[in-house]
Amino acid sequence: MRGYAGKFLEIDLSSGAIKELKFSEKILVDYIGGRGLATKILWDRLGSRWEKVDPLGPENILLVLTGPLTGYAPGTKICISGKSPQSNGVIGSTVAGEFGVDLKCAGYDGLIITGEAEKPSYIFICDNHVEIKDAKAIWGKKARESLKYLVKKSIEDIKTIKQNYGEVKEPSILYVGPAGENRTRVAAVMAKYTHGAGYGGYGGVMGSKKLKAIVVKGFGPLPEVHDLDTVLQFFREISKRNFELEHFRRFGTGAGGYYHGAVQSSEPIRNWQEEWHNRDSYRPEEFDKFWVKKYWGDFGCAITCLKLAVLRDGKFKGAICDNPDYENQAYVGTNLGIFSPEDNIYLSYIINELGMCGIQGGAVLGFAAELYEKGILSEKDLEGIKPEWGDTEAFAALAEKIAYRQGIGDILAEGVYRAARKISKIKGIDVSKYAVHVKGVAVGAHGVRSGKDDVAQDIGYACSVQAGDHTSAASLPPDRDSPAPGELRAMFLDSAVLCMFTTTLPFFKLEDNEIFRFYEAVTGYNLSREEWYNEKALRILHLQRTMLLLGGPDACWRPETDDDNPPRFWEPLPSGPCKGKTLDRKKFEENRLNYYRSVGWDERGIPKPETLEKLGLHEVIAKLKEVGYID
Amino acid sequence: MKGPIWIERLYERCSGCRRCEIACSLLHEGRIWPEASRIRVFMLIPGVEVPHLCFQCEDYPCVKACPFEALSINSETGAVNVDESKCNACGLCIKACPAKVPHMHPMKNHVIICDLCGGRPRCVETCTEGRWNALRVTSRERDFSYKSLAKTPEELTRKVAEKLYGKEIAREVYE
Ligand code: SF4
Ligand code: SF4
Ligand code: SF4
Numbered sequence: 001m002r003g004y005a006g007k008f009l010e011i012d013l014s015s016g017a018i019k020e021l022k023f024s025e026k027i028l029v030d031y032i033g034g035r036g037l038a039t040k041i042l043w044d045r046l047g048s049r050w051e052k053v054d055p056l057g058p059e060n061i062l063l064v065l066t067g068p069l070t071g072y073a074p075g076t077k078i079c080i081s082g083k084s085p086q087s088n089g090v091i092g093s094t095v096a097g098e099f100g101v102d103l104k105c106a107g108y109d110g111l112i113i114t115g116e117a118e119k120p121s122y123i124f125i126c127d128n129h130v131e132i133k134d135a136k137a138i139w140g141k142k143a144r145e146s147l148k149y150l151v152k153k154s155i156e157d158i159k160t161i162k163q164n165y166g167e168v169k170e171p172s173i174l175y176v177g178p179a180g181e182n183r184t185r186v187a188a189v190m191a192k193y194t195h196g197a198g199y200g201g202y203g204g205v206m207g208s209k210k211l212k213a214i215v216v217k218g219f220g221p222l223p224e225v226h227d228l229d230t231v232l233q234f235f236r237e238i239s240k241r242n243f244e245l246e247h248f249r250r251f252g253t254g255a256g257g258y259y260h261g262a263v264q265s266s267e268p269i270r271n272w273q274e275e276w277h278n279r280d281s282y283r284p285e286e287f288d289k290f291w292v293k294k295y296w297g298d299f300g301c302a303i304t305c306l307k308l309a310v311l312r313d314g315k316f317k318g319a320i321c322d323n324p325d326y327e328n329q330a331y332v333g334t335n336l337g338i339f340s341p342e343d344n345i346y347l348s349y350i351i352n353e354l355g356m357c358g359i360q361g362g363a364v365l366g367f368a369a370e371l372y373e374k375g376i377l378s379e380k381d382l383e384g385i386k387p388e389w390g391d392t393e394a395f396a397a398l399a400e401k402i403a404y405r406q407g408i409g410d411i412l413a414e415g416v417y418r419a420a421r422k423i424s425k426i427k428g429i430d431v432s433k434y435a436v437h438v439k440g441v442a443v444g445a446h447g448v449r450s451g452k453d454d455v456a457q458d459i460g461y462a463c464s465v466q467a468g469d470h471t472s473a474a475s476l477p478p479d480r481d482s483p484a485p486g487e488l489r490a491m492f493l494d495s496a497v498l499c500m501f502t503t504t505l506p507f508f509k510l511e512d513n514e515i516f517r518f519y520e521a522v523t524g525y526n527l528s529r530e531e532w533y534n535e536k537a538l539r540i541l542h543l544q545r546t547m548l549l550l551g552g553p554d555a556c557w558r559p560e561t562d563d564d565n566p567p568r569f570w571e572p573l574p575s576g577p578c579k580g581k582t583l584d585r586k587k588f589e590e591n592r593l594n595y596y597r598s599v600g601w602d603e604r605g606i607p608k609p610e611t612l613e614k615l616g617l618h619e620v621i622a623k624l625k626e627v628g629y630i631d
Numbered sequence: 632m633k634g635p636i637w638i639e640r641l642y643e644r645c646s647g648c649r650r651c652e653i654a655c656s657l658l659h660e661g662r663i664w665p666e667a668s669r670i671r672v673f674m675l676i677p678g679v680e681v682p683h684l685c686f687q688c689e690d691y692p693c694v695k696a697c698p699f700e701a702l703s704i705n706s707e708t709g710a711v712n713v714d715e716s717k718c719n720a721c722g723l724c725i726k727a728c729p730a731k732v733p734h735m736h737p738m739k740n741h742v743i744i745c746d747l748c749g750g751r752p753r754c755v756e757t758c759t760e761g762r763w764n765a766l767r768v769t770s771r772e773r774d775f776s777y778k779s780l781a782k783t784p785e786e787l788t789r790k791v792a793e794k795l796y797g798k799e800i801a802r803e804v805y806e
C-alpha cells in the first residue's frame with residue numbers, strides 16, 4: 001500500500017521498551033488509519049476486557065495515528081485515540097498542525113503508547129532516534145512556557161544528532177497543559193498555542209501516563225504515492241475550490257459566533273438555556289479588530305481559516321489565541337453569557353494555556369454557573385468565586401481550579417456528566433437536567449431544536465458512536481455527505497486523516513467518487529463508494545458502537561435512555577424567531593429506529609448478530625453474548 | 632521579468648501554509664519533502680511563521696567561502712548554484728552566510744540553496760495563487776544592499792514577533 005511510511009512505533013512508558021511494528025495490508029485496507037485503525041487496535045488489544053479498563057489507568061493505550069492522505073490533502077491533521085475517559089468508548093479526535101507530516105517524514109505512520117512513566121516524561125523522535133526524556137523542567141507549566149522550552153531544547157537535541165546540517169527547523173509538538181497533567185476529563189491534546197484534540201479527553205490520558213509531550217522531527221520525504229500526477233491534480237483542484245471561499249477564508253468559523261445565534265438559533269447561551277442572540281458586539285468585524293492581519297493555517301492548507309487574535313492592551317493584555325473559532329466563541333463566550341470579543345479572546349487564551357478543551361471546559365463552566373444561578377451551588381461551595389453570567393474573570397478563576405483540581409474544581413474536572421452525578425449526590429437534588437452532554441461528551445455548539453443548523457439532525461448526537469462529537473454526528477441517511485457530513489463520511493476523513501474543512505463543508509465538498517479516487521491515487525487501492533459505506537465504514541462503526549456500549553468501569557450507557565438528546569434539548573426554545581420550537585419525541589424515536597435499522601442494529605440499538613456475522617466480526621458476537629446484550 | 636530577480640518577503644503575511652515548501656520540493660526532488668525544500672518556513676513561535684531562503688547577497692560570501700568551487704553565481708538570475716558533484720558538505724558556506732541559509736540535503740552529501748527555479752520561482756507562484764502574498768518577485772535593483780536583509784531565522788522571528796504580538800509579548804514567549 002502506498003501513502004504509508006510502512007511502520008508504526010510502539011512505546012511502553014512503564015518499561016521504556018521501544019519497538020517498531022507493522023500491520024498487514026488487509027488491516028490497512030479495511031481500517032485505513034487514524035480513527036478506523038485506532039478502533040481496530042483497541043478492540044484487538046483491549047476488547048475482551050474493555051469494561052474493566054480504566055481510561056485513566058496504565059492499561060489504556062494512547063494512539064497517535066496518521067492516515068494515508070495525511071500530508072497529501074490540503075490541511076494536515078493527526079488523529080488521537082484510546083479508551084475515552086469521557087464516553088468510555090473509542091473516539092477518534094483530530095488536531096491540526098504539522099505533526100502528522102513530521103511523523104511520516106520520520107518514517108512512522110503512528111505511535112502506540114502503552115503503560116505509565118515513573119516520572120514526568122516526554123517522547124522525542126528524530127527520524128529513527130527515539131527517546132523517552134525527562135519532563136521535569138516543564139511539568140506543571142502552561143502552554144507558552146512548555147512550548148518555549150520544548151522548541152529550544154529539541155532544536156539543540158536535533159543539532160547534536162544532525163551535525164553540520166545548518167539551521168534546524170522546529171519539530172512538531174503535541175503536549176498537555178495542567179488540565180491534562182492533573183488527569184481532568186476536560187483536557188485536550190494540544191498543538192501550537194491554540195490547536196486541540198478535545199473530544200475524547202485524551203489530554204487526561206496523556207497526563208495519566210505522565211506524558212507531557214511528544215516531539216517529532218522527520219527529515220525524509222513523505223512516502224511514495226501510487227500516482228503522483230493524479231494526487232497533485234486533486235491537491236490543485238481542492239485548493240482551487242478552497243480559494244473561492246472568500247468569506248470563510250477571511251473570517252473562518254469565527255463568523256459563527258454571530259451567525260449561529262442570530263440566523264440559526266443554534267448557539268449555546270447561558271448553558272443552553274437559550275440558543276438565539278443577535279448581539280452586534282459579536283459580529284465578525286468586532287473580532288476582526290483584534291486580529292493580526294493575516295491568514296493562518298497549517299501544512300498544505302489552502303483555506304487558512306484561522307486568525308490570530310492578540311490583546312495588546314487593556315486589562316487582559318498579553319492574551320493570544322486563534323479566532324477564537326466558533327466553538328470557543330460559543331462555549332467560552334455566549335454559553336457563559338459573554339458577548340464581548342475581548343473577553344472571549346481572553347478566556348479562550350486562558351483555556352488554551354491550561355490545555356483544556358474549549359467545548360468540554362466551557363460546558364462545565366456553564367453548568368456550574370447555572371447551578372450557582374439556581375442557588376444549588378453556593379459561593380461557599382465555589383470558594384468565593386461567583387460565576388455570574390458574563391463575569392469573565394470569575395470563569396477564568398474557576399477554570400484554573402478545574403485544571404489543578406482544587407476544591408470544587410476537583411469535581412468539575414470530571415466533566416458535566418460525572419460532575420452532575422457527584423453534585424446530585426452531595427446536594428441530594430437531581431441536577432442531571434442541567435448537564436448538556438450525550439454519553440459523557442458535552443455536545444458541539446450546534447443546537448438541534450431550531451432545526452436550522454445543518455451540523456446535526458435530531459438523532460445526530462444521540463446516535464453517534466462518538467457521542468456528543470459534532471464533527472461525527474449520526475445522520476439519516478447514514479451515508480449523507482451534505483449539507484454536512486454524516487458519521488460514515490466523517491469516519492473516512494478521520495481514518496484517512498485529512499481536514500474536514502478543506503474537503504467537506506456545507507457549501508463545498510469533494511464528491512464521494514472524487515474523495516475515493518483521491519484515496520486510490522495515494523494508496524493504489526480502488527475503494528468504491530459501496531465498499532466503504534456498506535462494509536468498511538460499518539465494520540468500524542460496529543466496533544466503536546460495541547466498545548461504547550461496553551463502557552465501564554465508571555460509566556455504562558443503555559441505548560433506550562442514553563441514545564437520547566440532553567434533557568435541555570427537549571425544552572422549548574424560549575426566545576428568538578424560533579421561540580417555542582423543540583424536538584418532537586415521536587419523530588425522534590421514529591428516526592432513531594430508522595437509523596438503528598439502516599446500520600444493522602436491532603430495535604434496542606444493539607448490533608445484530610447477522611450484521612456482525614456479515615462484517616466478519618465474530619468475536620464481537622461472543623463478547624456481546626458474554627455481557628448479555630444478545631442471547 | 633527580464634534579468635536578475637529577487638524574492639521579496641513580507642513576513643507578517645505568511646500564513647504558515649508551507650505550500651511553498653511543497654512546491655519547491657516537488658520541483659527539485661519530485662516529492663513532497665519539507666526538509667529538502669530550498670525555502671523553509673520556520674515557526675519558532677506559533678503564529679510567527681518565517682519563510683527562509685537565500686537573499687542573494689551582493690558580495691555572495693558563501694560563494695567566496697567555498698574551497699571547492701562548488702558554488703557559483705547564475706549570471707542570468709543572480710541565484711547561487713550548487714554543483715552537487717563538487718560540494719563535499721564541509722559546511723563552510725553555512726558559516727559564511729549571514730542568514731545561515733544553506734542547509735544540507737537531508738539525504739545526500741551536499742548543501743542546497745535556492746536556485747530561483749531558473750527564473751520562475753515556484754514558491755512565489757504558489758504563495759500568490761493562495762492570495763497570501765508573503766512572497767513576491769521583484770527585479771533585482773542596483774544601489775540596494777540585499778545582504779542587509781539577510782538575517783537568521785531567530786533574528787527574523789524576533790522582529791516579526793514584535794510586529795505581530797508587540798514587544799512585551801514577543802519577549803515573554805521567545806526569550
Ligand atoms: S506559501 Fe507563502 S504564505 Fe504559505 S508558508 Fe510559504 S511564504 Fe508563507
Ligand atoms: S544569503 Fe547566504 S546563501 Fe544566499 S547569497 Fe547570501 S551568503 Fe550566500
Ligand atoms: S525560487 Fe524556486 S528554488 Fe528558490 S525557494 Fe522558491 S521554489 Fe525553491
